[in-house]
Amino acid sequence: MGFPTDILSPHRLVQQPYIASWFPSQTSLPSDDLNKVVSHDAETQTLRLEATILEPTLPPVNRLPDELLSAIFSFEPDVLLSSGDVFQKRSLPRRTLVCGKKIDPILLGQVCKQWRNVTLTTPLLWTSFFVLCNLKTQTVELLKIWLERSADLPLNIKFLESLCDLKIDEDLSNPPKNPVTPQIMELLTTHAHRWKTIDFEFSLQISPLLLNLPQDSFKILESVKLRSRRATNVRFDGLPPLIKAWDLFHVSPSFHIAEYEMEYVHDRLRDIPWSRLTSVDVTISMDELFQILPECKNLVELRYTDPLARYVIYDLPQKEEPPESLINIVLPSLRHLSMTVSSPPDEALQNLTLPMLESVYIRQNNIWIKQPDPQAFTDLLMRSHCTLKQFSYHALGGPAAEEVLTELLGSPSMSFVGDLVVDVQVTDKFADWLMTGLGQTALPRLETFTLVRSSMEPGTLSKMITSLKEGHEAFRFFSAQYWNLYEEDKTRFSDLREEGLVIKD
Secondary structure (H helix, E strand, O other): OOOOOOOOOHHHHHHOOOHHHHOOOOOOOOHHHHHHHHHHHHHHHHHHHHHHHHOOOOOHHHHOOHHHHHHHHHOOHHHHOOOOOHHHOOOOOOOOOOOOOOOOHHHHOOOOHHHHHHHHOOHHHHOEEEEEEOOOOHHHHHHHHHHHHOOOOOEEEEEEEOOOOOOOOOOOOOOOOOOOHHHHHHHHHHOHHHEEEEEEEOOOOOOHHHHOOOOOOOOOOOEEEEEOOOOOOOOOOOHHHHHHHHHHHHOOOOOOEEEOOHHHHHHOOOOOOHHHOOEEEEEOOHHHHHHHHHHOOOOOEEEEEOHHHOOOHHHOOOOOOOOOOOOOEEOOOOOEEEEEEOOOOHHHHHOEEOOOOOEEEEEEOOOOOOOOOHHHHHHHHHHHOOOOOEEEEEEOOOHHHHHHHHHHHOOHHHOOOOEEEEEOOEOHHHHHHHHOOHHHHOOOOOOEEEEEEEOOOOOHHHHHHHHHHHHOOOOOEEEEEEOOOOHHHHHHHHHHHHOOOEEEO
């Protein structure tokens, strides 16, 4: 006769007090002793059950398999830490090649043994790094670690050469050299076949180790940002090295993203493979830009800077010919347009048609000297039949800039904008416009509003944001960077946060 399978269950014992009848009749134990044995076993099982219930369990994150942890660590590192620099707040010395809000595999590996094993067996975590080339030799050792742990995967490299702590002559007649640069560049160039994106900024001259690479060194190189000098007070005489470097990069079959220096573009305007580019950052004159744009049919992103907005006029290469009249150009694939100008870009905007345009960044210095015509920009949007979703406007010019801003935002062609960044010194006049009349119906799809500068009176800023929240169903995020911290506004912002609006101030 077998025992019931749940004979020692506390629930079973309560329900069945006469468990002695379940044992074979030929048992030699008296029934009282048998009941004592079973009772003791039941108490033991009850204690074990209670211990199991009270025993602390592993946190859910520690129950994730290594494969899932690896995927999480590798997924969009910029997004994962967008809510705060969690891994940057530490008092220990920084020993890493990670900057900003990116996931730091060194710190991940210090959490626990499992996480360390995951980081060491996930080469993708080690493929993007920033090398600050200063006199700290530990950078060389860290770079060796990153290169080794990234296995054979493509690399995304940012390199910045620093001359800090070096003795520099006032006239820079004998420019100093960073002794660590050759060590860093030797390590990097050994893995040139793995370069996918590079952002190199040298202090005075391009490293010979880079220039002496074979012609076919780059197999998968897609994106190049190259600046041959950071010391802008040094006379530029590095065009031959620039030409040699770009000749190497242009050979890469995957090359399609570039940021060029002004002197190189000015001298080699017709030698650059414009038709291959999907993204380009250039500093040239407006007439030179319109010379090359007809070849840029594959452009998705254009970042243009007027040289006069960055340099003084006597530092610029001079042209003998007068500027040519701009021609009408259609860029069928362009989605992102950025323009930094010293004078209104009206003529350029009037001659462009951009049917796929989604985001625009405009920065104009000295707007009080010559005010732009907002109609030129709104006509571009109407003519292109595009859906503008992001708009960023930066202008220095007091009341004139504020007036231009309201005219731009009030256009019906801006009705699809969901992300707005304003870097204009706005006053109560702008708030009044936004809370009354045409301003109330402007930007009906607005979700995110970033205000860089405000000089409004106490309570006006919070009233404006309250009006936006009540009149714009999609509005959910507001950020203010430089504003007068009035108590009235701070109190109202606290109430808005409780109502669900995300405010960063």
